[in-house]
Amino acid sequence: MISVPDSAIICIDDDEAVLNALSVQMQQMINTQKVVLEFFLDPHVALSSIPKIIEMKIKIIFVLTDYQMPGMTGVQFMKQLKADYPEIRFIMLSGQADDSLVEELLKDHTLDYFISKPWTFSDLLEKIKLLVPVDKLNKTA
Amino acid sequence: MNQTESGNASQGSDYQNSIRILSESSCLFLLVSEDGEIKDVGSLWSKVTQQAQLSNSFDEEFLLSGYEDFVDLKNRYTKGNVLFFNHRQTGLKFKASFFKIDLGHVFIVNPIVNADFPLKLFRMDLNDFPDHSYIAESIFLSEISMKGLNEAQELNIKLNKKNFELKGSLAKVERLKLELEEFNLNLEKIVDEKTKENISLQANINEIEKFVAIGEMTMGIAHDLNSPLSAIIIGIQNLNSSIEFLMENLVFQFSKEDIGFALQHSKNVSSRSFHSTLQMMKERGEVQQLLEVEKGRASNEAFELADGMVKVGITAEDRMNIDKVLSHPAPKILLDLMFHANIVHQMLTTISVASNRSAEVVSDLRRFTKGAFEREKIAVNLLDSVNGVLRVLSSNFRSNINFEIQVPNDIEIQAIPREVFQVWANVIKNAIEAIGEKGGTITIRAERSDRDIKVEFENDGPKIPEEFLNTIFERFKSSKGGDNFGYGLNIVKKIIESNHWKVDVRSDEKSTAFTFIIQS
Numbered sequence: 321m322i323s324v325p326d327s328a329i330i331c332i333d334d335d336e337a338v339l340n341a342l343s344v345q346m347q348q349m350i351n352t353q354k355v356v357l358e359f360f361l362d363p364h365v366a367l368s369s370i371p372k373i374i375e376m377k378i379k380i381i382f383v384l385t386d387y388q389m390p391g392m393t394g395v396q397f398m399k400q401l402k403a404d405y406p407e408i409r410f411i412m413l414s415g416q417a418d419d420s421l422v423e424e425l426l427k428d429h430t431l432d433y434f435i436s437k438p439w440t441f442s443d444l445l446e447k448i449k450l451l452v453p454v455d456k457l458n459k460t461a
Numbered sequence: 462m463n464q465t466e467s468g469n470a471s472q473g474s475d476y477q478n479s480i481r482i483l484s485e486s487s488c489l490f491l492l493v494s495e496d497g498e499i500k501d502v503g504s505l506w507s508k509v510t511q512q513a514q515l516s517n518s519f520d521e522e523f524l525l526s527g528y529e530d531f532v533d534l535k536n537r538y539t540k541g542n543v544l545f546f547n548h549r550q551t552g553l554k555f556k557a558s559f560f561k562i563d564l565g566h567v568f569i570v571n572p573i574v575n576a577d578f579p580l581k582l583f584r585m586d587l588n589d590f591p592d593h594s595y596i597a598e599s600i601f602l603s604e605i606s607m608k609g610l611n612e613a614q615e616l617n618i619k620l621n622k623k624n625f626e627l628k629g630s631l632a633k634v635e636r637l638k639l640e641l642e643e644f645n646l647n648l649e650k651i652v653d654e655k656t657k658e659n660i661s662l663q664a665n666i667n668e669i670e671k672f673v674a675i676g677e678m679t680m681g682i683a684h685d686l687n688s689p690l691s692a693i694i695i696g697i698q699n700l701n702s703s704i705e706f707l708m709e710n711l712v713f714q715f716s717k718e719d720i721g722f723a724l725q726h727s728k729n730v731s732s733r734s735f736h737s738t739l740q741m742m743k744e745r746g747e748v749q750q751l752l753e754v755e756k757g758r759a760s761n762e763a764f765e766l767a768d769g770m771v772k773v774g775i776t777a778e779d780r781m782n783i784d785k786v787l788s789h790p791a792p793k794i795l796l797d798l799m800f801h802a803n804i805v806h807q808m809l810t811t812i813s814v815a816s817n818r819s820a821e822v823v824s825d826l827r828r829f830t831k832g833a834f835e836r837e838k839i840a841v842n843l844l845d846s847v848n849g850v851l852r853v854l855s856s857n858f859r860s861n862i863n864f865e866i867q868v869p870n871d872i873e874i875q876a877i878p879r880e881v882f883q884v885w886a887n888v889i890k891n892a893i894e895a896i897g898e899k900g901g902t903i904t905i906r907a908e909r910s911d912r913d914i915k916v917e918f919e920n921d922g923p924k925i926p927e928e929f930l931n932t933i934f935e936r937f938k939s940s941k942g943g944d945n946f947g948y949g950l951n952i953v954k955k956i957i958e959s960n961h962w963k964v965d966v967r968s969d970e971k972s973t974a975f976t977f978i979i980q981s
Contacts, residue, residue, distance in 0.1 A: 324742075325738070331735075337815040338688050340733060341695035341734075342735070344699040344808065345698075348699075348702070352738055353768070356738040356742075357738045391861055415683065415691070438694040438695070439695070
């Protein structure tokens with residue numbers, strides 16, 4: 321009946337407008353009764369909150385992060401999180417990430433997917449379908 | 462004669478005057494001049510031999526035939542077996558003696574110049590001639606002389622060899638010298654070329670510096686515009702799908718009043734469309750419990766209604782809206798309407814905010830780029846120029862860097878705007894690098910006096926070591942090896958020099974400050 325979600329998707333972007341727009345897309349794609357969606361404007365808050373989610377026996381399907389953020393880049397954030405949770409997968413959103421850096425990160429599998437800003441609904445859905453099981457997606461997506 | 466032949470046989474080691482009996486039927490003949498030079502051997506020798514074998518005496522005509530060049534034939538005379546003659550060209554006196562001994566024939570020519578001439582081999586005395594014992598002695602001495610000759614020859618060979626080697630070495634040295642000269646010429650050519658290259662390189666660097674500034678601006682603009690544009694593009698897509706859904710599936714099912722309610726509600730909820738699912742789960746639990754306990758709804762229905770309510774921002778405390786929804790004949794569809802009305806409102810707000818921000822970027826940019834391509838000095842507002850740089854560089858800033866701007870808004874400086882940008886940008890980037898990961902404050906202040914304008918950039922980063930302070934404006938002198946450090950400050954120096962500004966740098970444990978003095 322009331323199923324407690326066993327998995328989560330984390331989204332981080334320091335731009336509120338972007339996170340607003342992104343969250344609507346995510347809610348359209350993801351079945352929020354099965355998947356916890358958490359959004360963070362500050363990567364530091366995300367870093368302290370993610371362990372709490374994992375402690376609740378909720379598996380993190382992937383983390384979607386911006387590249388340029390105050391205090392830390394998406395790459396620094398990713399590496400910090402990977403140090404404790406190497407199994408976490410990542411999608412990076414960015415309008416200015418260094419191409420060669422991104423290529424390198426994709427090559428060594430630190431980063432799973434990269435989406436350049438501005439993106440479209442189908443850009444994001446394409447990547448999400450590669451990471452999220454079909455039963456956790458909305459049928460309309 | 463005696464006195465002219467005053468040599469001493471015991472001194473006969475001098476090979477120059479020596480003779481050697483080589484075999485029974487042959488003899489050696491040397492024609493030796495005063496200075497010891499061997500003048501001739503050759504054909505005369507064979508003639509002597511032939512003649513000597515024929516008789517005990519020699520036919521001087523025969524002997525000297527073919528030697529007209531050498532012997533002054535007119536003045537010759539003979540005494541016994543000795544022939545005296547003068548050298549044709551020099552007039553030097555020579556004598557030649559011939560005698561036969563058992564071992565062979567010897568023909569001797571010795572110069573006669575004066576009493577001091579060292580005739581070392583023979584005591585040529587006509588009265589003694591032929592004296593066999595004397596001859597024998599002379600042969601003995603000759604042998605000694607030959608030994609000397611051999612040694613000398615060996616020495617000469619060695620010397621020649623050395624000489625040859627030396628000549629070889631000299632040739633090598635000559636060759637090296639030539640190569641060196643050639644190399645030097647090439648080097649000069651290369652230096653010339655490199656100098657020319659450097660001149661054009663410097664021109665290129667100046668061009669590149671302009672492009673670096675433009676590149677940084679572009680990067681800053683790209684970053685500043687990319688995020689709001691993303692929000693606008695996605696916002697419109699979201700808006701579009703929600704409006705389509707409203708139009709196709711919902712609107713026709715509702716009264717004007719319902720739609721008015723949904724629109725009004727959407728304006729009261731947060732413009733934030735993102736919520737924590739975990740927080741929503743908690744809220745949903747509370748609403749669900751309320752619906753089950755107070756409203757007597759079955760848990761399935763209560764869950765679905767609670768889910769819809771939480772999604773549109775209705776919490777357990779919001780009893781008025783809960784009742785309003787529950788009183789509707791189709792509450793779940795009403796919640797759908799409210800949900801999409803919320804999205805429409807949120808996306809319109811998002812698009813509006815993002816558009817305004819984009820417009821702000823453009824406006825800042827326009828203010829900043831006013832005269833960006835100006836080559837002449839114009840009046841540049843100091844505060845605008847500082848804000849323009851901060852705007853453009855904002856993508857480089859960490860959130861732990863705080864800016865304090867204490868610049869009056871009415872100070873103007875006469876300058877080329879691009880150069881002002883480059884100076885402020887490089888000093889600020891330098892300060893950000895100096896502050897490092899720890900974070901800190903950069904204070905920018907300006908004041909005006911009658912004569913000049915003072916602009917100061919102070920940061921609370923670590924002290925710059927004194928050895929770096931002196932060379933801080935030199936290119937590539939960096940205490941950190943940062944990307945822009947040093948290089949950027951070198952640009953600052955060049956611009957300052959060309960504008961006759963002054964700059965002072967001080968650094969202590971508390972802070973580091975760059976102070977610019979600009980004539981007003």
